[in-house]
Structure formats: C-alpha cells, structure tokens
Amino acid sequence: MNFNHAGVIGAGAWGTALAQVAARAGLQVTLQAREPEVVASIAAERENAMFLPGVKLEDAVTAAPGLDALASCDLILAVPPAQHLRSALMALKPHLKAGAPVVLCSKGVEQGTLKLMSDVAFEVLPDAPIAVLSGPSFAGEVARGLPTAVTLACEDEDLGRRIGEAIAIPTFRPYWAADVIGAEAGAAVKNVLAIACGISEGKGLGRSAHAALITRGFAELTRLAVALGGKAETLAGLCGLGDLVLTCSSPQSRNMSVGLALGGGQTLEQALAGKVSVAEGVASAPAVRALARSLGVETPICEAVAAILAGEVDVDSAILGLLSRPLKAEA
C-alpha cells in the first residue's frame, strides 16, 4: 500500500513541521489543531503563527479543528504532548481508517501508568499498526528545510521502511529499525538529561562537566532502555545518542532552556512562565525516576533532575550529591 493522505494530530511546532515534511514528500496532509486561531492562521496566512511562526506552509497542508477530518487518512502522525497522547488516540479511534498505521512522534513517559507511548497506543488502538519516529530534529530547523536524519522504528520492518520512504525528503532522512522500545526510551530520557545539561550550563560548570554529563547520561539512558527490553545498539543511533547530543547542546531545546533557567537561579514556575510550548522532560522526569526505581536501574542524573523539579532538593545540593557519589568502574 502506498500512502497518499497523512493526518497529523497536534499542530504544535513539531506536528506542523512534520506536516510540512510530509507535504514536501508528496502527500496530501490534514493537520488537526486544537486551537481555533491556529486553524484560522493556517487557512488565512499559510502559517502556524502560534507554534511555528515564520514558516510558510506547503499548499498540500490543510488545517482542521476536529479528528473527524482524519477519517480518510491512510497514515497518521500522532504529535500531541506525551501526557495527552492517550486522550488524543481515544478521540481519534472512531475516525481511524482500518489498517492505517499510527506513527508516534511524542517523546515522554505517561505519568501515573509509567507507560511508554507505544504501550499507550497498543492499549487504546490494539488493531492499529504502530511505529515510532524519533531523532535529532528541532521543529524550526526541519520546517525551514535544514537537513537531519531520524529513526523510524516499527516491529514490522517492511511497514517501517514503507512509512520511512513515504515521508522521506533529502533533508529528512528516516532510517528504519525494529526496536520500538529502545527508540521511545531514548526519546523520553534524553529530555530529562537535557534539563540536567541546562542546569550545568546555567551554573557555569564548564564544557568538561557538560561532556561528562552527556556521557554518563547516555549510560543511564541505555541501562534503562535495555531494562525495558530495548537494544543498546538502538540507543547508539539517532533516537538515542543523536537526540541526546542535540537536545543537550542548544538553548533552542525547550528542555535545556528550562535547565538553563533553573541553573541561573529561577524557580520552576519562573522557568515555565508564559511558555506555550511543552518541555516534556518536566512531566517525564518523575515518571522516568519511578520507572527506573521499579526496574532497579540506577539513574542518578535523572533522579537528581526529578528531585530538583519536585522541590525536594535545591540545585547546589543536587550537584553536590552527584559529585559525592562513590567512585566505581566506568562500564
């Protein structure tokens, strides 16, 4: 089956950028937006002024307020914030075309249930083929046509390849993989680690600390992903190391920005004030901590971030705590 019509759930920055990619790849695209002003601005100005200003959208992208508009879509890209994926898929269910694959593009762990996005999707849409798209990809850069490569993970590798080919353009290169759990675990944990790197940067701890944090963070991310059933080699790819390096290295990252603000002395409330965009690591940190504890996996950096965000410890004490840990073998 070739794909002709993509439906995108969630017209935030990333949903809009992916709609642009799919349209450039030759698909008709319906972009479902919750905010009436987003639907209106795309219809009138060809621009999502609220979430992705300054990018003129392709003619093939049409915005719609309701999920009923996705009923004829043969490919769905689900891009709501992770904590809203369940409700979004439940709302999609009556309108989902039989057999249409659902590609999960949100990055996070569901609070309360501690489930990965694919677990949520399997629960809500047990009959739908599920794939995961993740990798180093800032929405603004992708939408402006700057190049990147991502992981397209699907247990059915042939389907993964076909989805990848359907949305690929020279500046957006999906590499397929079968390890859905590894791809999702990398996506969720890297956001928490980006907050840690932002804190380090905000405190002025230097380039060496930054590199050490990324590296030890990568060890945490890999340990947790493997405990969940993922493969270490997946985490060495675009959806793990690739996205970790990107998100930990630029204030363009909403997660790193939150960390920068915290490291600069702001409270979490101040760091989040006035932001319309989502910093997923804030919601995922307590879930990642709980998940790691339930599996007996050591994740000291994620633990420290979760404790800072929960107000259990201040930034300086958390840093001191990490630096005072017993020495051990690296591997």
Ligand SMILES: NC(=O)C1=CN([C@@H]2O[C@H](COP(=O)(O)OP(=O)(O)OC[C@H]3O[C@@H](n4cnc5c(N)ncnc54)[C@H](O)[C@@H]3O)[C@@H](O)[C@H]2O)C=CC1
């Ligand atoms: N922005 C980026 O560069 C990238 C984002 N992602 C992931 O994509 C997902 C969506 O992020 P963005 O598009 O950046 O979001 P955004 O921060 O640009 O926009 C917020 C989105 O949240 C939606 N929203 C707010 N409250 C909601 C509710 N109660 N129920 C359902 N939706 C609600 C808004 O409608 C809007 O679509 C996140 O999981 C993020 O980690 C992944 C790769 C890149």
Ligand SMILES: O=C(CO)COP(=O)(O)O
């Ligand atoms: O996931 C992303 C890049 O791959 C976007 O990161 P932020 O959500 O931190 O901006």
